[in-house]
Amino acid sequence: MNGLLSLPVLGPLIAAAVMLVARRLGAQRVLSFLALGISLLASATTFVRIWDDGVIRVVRMSGWPGSFAITLVADRLSSAMVLIATIVVTVVLAYAIGQRAPDERSSFYHPVYMVMAAGISQAFLAGDLFNLFVAFEILLMASYVLLTLEGTDEQVRAGITYVVLNILESMILLMAIGLVFAATGTVSMAELPERLAALPDGVRMGLHLLLLVAFGIKAAVFPLFFWLPDSYPTAPSSVSAVFAGLLTKVGVYCLIRTQTLLFPGELREVVVAIGAATMLIGVLGAISHRDMKRILSFHIVSQIGYMVFGLGIGGAAAIAATIFYLIHHIPVKTSLFLVEGIVARDSGSSSGDVVSGLARRSPMLGILFLIPALSLAGLPPFSGFLAKFAVVRAGVVDAQWVGVTVALAVSLLTLVSMVKIWVGAFWGQVEPVERASTIGVLRHQRTMGISTSVIVALSLAIALAAGPLYEYAMSAATQLLDIAGYVGAVRSS
Amino acid sequence: MSPSLLVLVGVLFAVGTYLLMERSLTRVALGVGVLANGVNVLIVVAGSTPGEAPIVGREGTLADPLPQALVLTAIVIGFALLSFVLALAWRNWTITNNDEVEDDLEDRMVARRADRTEKRGDERHREDVQQ
16 A cells, blocks of 8 residues: 555656657646646545554565665655645646646646656655655756746746756765765665764764755755745746745755754754854845845745754754744745736736736735735744744744844844835736726636635645644654654664 | 776866856856766765676676666766756857856846945945045
8 A cells, every 4th residue: 555655756757758749738738637636645645644643654666675676755744745745736737727828838848847746756755865866856857947948038047047056956965975875885764874873973074064065055045045036036937836835845855854864963053053044144135126026036045044943953843843834834935926927927027116006906816915925924823923933932942042033033024025015016006007997817817816825725724723733743853853763664664 | 996086086076166167158068067977986986896797696796786876877867967058058049149157137236236325325425524
């Protein structure tokens, strides 16, 4: 029955292969939803089972023994991540079809999108470092293509920065994995904790730093974040919504694994400092920009800081806060980018200088923006408040006063820049004036409106179910800290 | 572990890093290729003991096949990355007719705004001094 675990990876990959032959757009759309539907069912089943009994599920592909197989491992954290990632990917695909952007019409869009979905799932499930590297390459390669599919000059310019920076990241990761293998003779995550612990301190710290840099570039932490606000805004909104919601989170997920499984509790001060700096620099960048997509891109950086800060504090409560933050942030960020896409498609731009009076034309769109925006800033009763509260409480318990002060100030600055978007684009008179007669932004964009509402509803559901979800995050954190349990589960399977 | 291969890894890294930092895209593409090969050689040098080809039935010390399998995968990935960079460089050339990485418009606007504010601050300071 554990074979279910491989479906979120294999399903989309097989669909992508078929789509290279079946190039009719209608057929590709059906195939995409079919594959994602299967992954959705499989990941939901796995999630419910692991929620029930907390037993770590392990699959070795094609029955190879021990450390030779490609191993997929699902514990509480990764099963939750795979589920939420699959949900987001599916809904955004519906949105992309509704958006009728030129890139979705390309016969390469759907196969590449499926490959990316497979890569994301595989990264969350990877049971050894090299498999993780391959997963990264799969999703990065797909993201390169999606980012530059239209081939406009702006996309090519931003694409070059993105591609070169991520190639550098891949090389550092591969180098780190090669050196880990040289030092320990294994890349399996179940064998590494023991063997890494036996290494001399210097070697261990070197390997740890290399991995932190590689995953840090991917997660866009200070000072390695500069490629993100440069490249995300040029992609079509549906694509940047997935990038914003999921790709950086894969980096954070890997940082969590590094800090809890491979090098438990080491270099905590460094990670805390990086987290605080990331929060602050990200939000300052957001305040200095006027374009909605740019502002939102900088907020990704700033929000990543909160997660890294919580991770650096360490201990079950702080890591639980990080996990809760991670889960809450995916739908919030995705829905903000989706709203931006609706605005941009309607008005041709999403800069607060150009667009105005959207709330008057479509109150519903205003609500769809306001809920995730306030949640991002951390106002009660939304999920962002609970996530920030948990991180800050963990910081207070650990007496990280600088970090806590920064976290609170950044939350205020986040509100300031969200209000800036609100005042610029949603408030005020309808501009340009001739648009005042065409009432309703969402009327001709039903599919986009509905998919955005689904994601916003998901984030509201997270706020409503915060109690059980936080308990789940707590048990996931306890499971992460129980290294012997992980090692035992993988070995005995 | 052979010292000459170690030196080769160092040289490949140095050359690759230098080329990556160039503004011309052809050189960046070359840098990607060189760096990827540097990493591959590093894995082989650091990860495996030299020996006979690991085939069933061979005698003596066998080389560890695992790092070689890893490097095979890495070579394929490196090749794909290199070809994508070349495709991007070609597209960039057809659009802009040059081979360089462009600056970002929005970044330039923010930088200019910062410049202006700074200049204004300087002028005000000068006026204060004159008064």
